[in-house]
Amino acid sequence: MRDRLDEILQGIGLERALIDEIKQQGRLLKIVGEQPLISTGVKSGDMPLVISGTLRVMREDEMGNEVFLYYLEGGEACAMSISCCLSNQLSGFKAVAETDAVLWMVPMHLIDDWMSRFQSFRKLIVDSYQARFDELMLTIDSIAFMKMDERLMKYLLDKKQSSGSYEIHKSHEQIANELNTSRVVVSRLLKKLEREERVALYRNRVEVL
């Protein structure tokens, strides 16, 4: 697994010295199955670097309502975790592993140091911030401007993309929760998509055609 980390870090374009430090200072975190990684109100002192798997990052309010924000995939850093740590705020974020995932947890207190010493690290953080921000804008206008049927289709295609599979193993209920709507609505829209022959429906499973 160390090799894989090395590979990823090199792929990002970090220099040798930094890679060695990262490998020395961080710790490995394996997540099996669909499991919450960071939940609201808990402060975490680490910045996760995704080695493999997909994380779904969400916003959560007091009542437990969730809003999807963006995905984090292999080779990506969760730059947002820096901002909540720097400002010493409790994370209003919740991250859930979508699949089995392997993360490299980097202690937050080293970030500053690395940013000033390694320009490649600064770039990683800034780029990652930028990328998250762009994704955020996408999901914002999908919420603001897209109708439910378009959102559903985008959701299905996103899932297809991130899992590399045409099959989505979720119930209508789960999908509805992630889109903040009701199961009935999802069932109806999926049914419509099925008639248009864009998906095939099964129990606990949707296939994108």
Add this chain to the structure above:
DNA sequence: ACATTAAGTGATT
């Protein structure tokens, strides 16, 4: 065979 959970649907707001 029975209970439980997922999905489909008409009617109403």
Add this chain to the structure above:
DNA sequence: AATCACTTAATGT
């Protein structure tokens, strides 16, 4: 698009 109420289908015991 949400909610209710009900039906039907799939799955587990």
